[in-house]
Amino acid sequence: MSRQSFELLVLGTSSASPTSTRNPSSQLLNIAERYFLIDCGEATQIQLRKYKAKFQAIDHIFISHLHGDHFFGLPGLLSSMHLLGRKQSLCIYCPPELPQLMAHINSVSETTLNFTINWILTDSTPNKLIFEDEKVQVFSFPLKHRIFCTGFLFKEKPLPRKIDKYQLDKYQVSTAYIGLLRAGMDVTNNKGELIPNKHVTLDPELPRTFAYCSDTKYDESIVEIIKNVDLLYHESTFLEEHKERAKKTFHSTASEAALMAKKAGVKQLLIGHFSARYSQLDEFLKQASPHFEETMLAIEGKKIII
């Protein structure tokens, strides 16, 4: 059996204004066929179509904060979901002001969506569990931006133990016990002997993790929360030459993002949210890599399999 999906698709990489080659922030994360849309800048629905992502499969949308480049695509996406016949409910995790704004938008267009939105409002609690099912947990945590903003931490739950079929036969354990063995329990074999779980199972792969940090200034208070994640997305709006501007606008530079990755001991770093002033992005990689080698640029359409 192949391992369950854990894939990130980059949909938008620009900060503030889009450019002729970069759209505003959005990413689509697939964990075990749960599709999590993270931020929804203008034209996200167009990007979803471009990269052939089934957007009716999205049941959870996470909005980090209410600057337009992170949510101006939401009204259009919801409207299209409605027009294309969506019936199943949708969960939106967002700052408290968004539900009322969406109601205002629907009221001027005299629109009543054909599906229910469950609003889950974020707050500044560090590491707050906001979603959980049998395979995935999602936590929010506050970032340091000009307005209220949260990051999100996506965690696969511990996977079941793997059955070692050869040992199962050898110890004469019935396959009826597979469920219990996967859950880590000891079982009795056909001869009535107690078989310790570890004799017939193997350790599963470690659960995978992804942390999304946009927008924020450099802030070491989140290191404990994002520690050791497999993939960290950290905003990197500016290059070193504009670090004063970064400070003033509560954004990060490429090297700050890389320092954060290093301090948190993450496996890979993805940087994005590039200011429209930069037409070439190579310099971002040049400035980040000396601090943290496993750095990648967020490029639209890029898929990262963890």
Add this chain to the structure above:
Amino acid sequence: MSRQSFELLVLGTSSASPTSTRNPSSQLLNIAERYFLIDCGEATQIQLRKYKAKFQAIDHIFISHLHGDHFFGLPGLLSSMHLLGRKQSLCIYCPPELPQLMAHINSVSETTLNFTINWILTDSTPNKLIFEDEKVQVFSFPLKHRIFCTGFLFKEKPLPRKIDKYQLDKYQVSTAYIGLLRAGMDVTNNKGELIPNKHVTLDPELPRTFAYCSDTKYDESIVEIIKNVDLLYHESTFLEEHKERAKKTFHSTASEAALMAKKAGVKQLLIGHFSARYSQLDEFLKQASPHFEETMLAIEGKKIII
């Protein structure tokens, strides 16, 4: 001297939901270097960049109605104008509910635009003058849609009479009188003789006109308003096979748009606002042309010079 500009650039042609090849409604009209943006569906700012239109030159935005596919691109466009340093004020002609909604959007993102918006609210007065300067007039008129919606009629003002230089010399009229002659007045020549205006001037070209009608069901009550325009844009959301759906949703079919063009005696017809259900558009032209031959499909990036 070449004639002043009168050009329409098509930016978006889809109804309701965008498709992988069509964006929601938007058009940019340039009359004598006044740039009028008409409707502003999601991603209009991206389309403006794609077709290299200088969007800081836009001083007037017309919103026909408040269905999302006609204005969801407005918050992002205004935000980009702000971020890119716009200072000059902007006029927005729109239904009465929009200013408050925009204020709500700016309030959640704690944004104060660096420029003033002059809101000019549309109403259901037929043929109401909503903009005028020395070269152009714009009128609004009600359309018949599910929610309050107006069309817009753009008119070049009568052009000054043309000076006939040969006759000017012949009749010995001083060039100091050119201003008066252009305005149609008779003048005195160097010998003190009265020279009738028509002896030394030529008729100017006729003023050009463009009417924008989206969204609406077939409605002959607008025929008088759009009569004889050089270019009529009329929505054509559906093909004949879905004419019941058109009726129900207060939209038009391709043949209805063509009938309207015929009844109004316009010179050219541009059809658009195509439903996402149609991937090919040839059939729209096939169904419209028998009623009105000078029909064109709205294709993104198409520029029509009138």
